[in-house]
Amino acid sequence: MTYEKRYDGRDFDETRKVEIKMGVIPRANGSAMFSFGNTKAIAAVYGPRLMHPQHLQNPEKAVLRCSYDMLSFSVTERKKPGPSRRSSEISHVIMNALTPVLQLENFPNAVIDLEIEIIQADASTRCAGINAAALALAHAGIPMTDLISAVSVGNIGNKICIDITKEEEDYEEDGEKLATDIPVAFAPRKNRLTLLQLDGKVKPEVLKKVIEAGNKACMKINEAQKKALRDLKMETELPEEEEK
Ligand code: UDP
Numbered sequence: 001m002t003y004e005k006r007y008d009g010r011d012f013d014e015t016r017k018v019e020i021k022m023g024v025i026p027r028a029n030g031s032a033m034f035s036f037g038n039t040k041a042i043a044a045v046y047g048p049r050l051m052h053p054q055h056l057q058n059p060e061k062a063v064l065r066c067s068y069d070m071l072s073f074s075v076t077e078r079k080k081p082g083p084s085r086r087s088s089e090i091s092h093v094i095m096n097a098l099t100p101v102l103q104l105e106n107f108p109n110a111v112i113d114l115e116i117e118i119i120q121a122d123a124s125t126r127c128a129g130i131n132a133a134a135l136a137l138a139h140a141g142i143p144m145t146d147l148i149s150a151v152s153v154g155n156i157g158n159k160i161c162i163d164i165t166k167e168e169e170d171y172e173e174d175g176e177k178l179a180t181d182i183p184v185a186f187a188p189r190k191n192r193l194t195l196l197q198l199d200g201k202v203k204p205e206v207l208k209k210v211i212e213a214g215n216k217a218c219m220k221i222n223e224a225q226k227k228a229l230r231d232l233k234m235e236t237e238l239p240e241e242e243e244k
């Protein structure tokens with residue numbers, strides 16, 4: 001037995017419905033919501049502003065502080081509020097996935113706070129978080145050399161699946177877990193991989209295919225992100241309605 005048909009009927013190389021909303025948090029300098037189906041992430045950017053206390057300032061570039069968290073009721077079994085080992089690890093990998101394209105040297109002694117909140121989780125939350133964060137950073141006007149896109153790739157019962165759900169992450173055959181989750185992120189312009197994690201086991205030749213499949217999916221996600229930014233620009237450039 002293998003995983004022949006996806007639980008939700010999607011093609012193996014298809015993401016769930018991608019939904020993007022820009023400017024969801026008016027008080028932030030930049031914000032965005034990004035969903036993969038039932039996985040929904042909100043990212044907000046505050047700054048750049050002068051870093052306090054002063055001894056934490058870097059005179060050569062801004063410091064990016066990244067925080068990822070999930071709402072307690074975003075998951076089926078209530079999650080204890082507050083930071084955890086998992087949230088610290090994910091904050092760290094998200095920061096590493098985004099920094100290669102950020103021109104932080106434009107803002108010496110400054111701090112940029114990036115807050116990512118998962119409001120509903122059905123796996124792939126770090127990838128949704130990265131996609132929302134890239135958009136929020138662009139919305140905040142932080143100069144970037146590229147727009148990062150991320151997707152989870154699963155090796156589920158020996159089938160490569162794009163954008164896996166929790167049900168797929170928990171896939172078993174004869175009581176044995178047969179699911180490997182491999183989140184990837186790309187900077188498309190130079191086709192640079194900025195995130196690669198692996199939860200499970202995979203053969204090297206399969207990993208190569210996984211990265212190729214992830215790359216293709218990220219290119220499509222990148223188009224959706226760029227469209228959201230273009231639409232926003234069009235909206236702000238529209239002439240104001242005349243008073244009647
Ligand atoms: N999850 C959960 N409770 C938790 C942490 C995770 O129910 O405290 C679920 C949630 O659906 C999450 C999934 O497990 O999206 C996979 O979590 P993982 O740590 O692999 O990260 P993700 O795939 O979300 O980036």
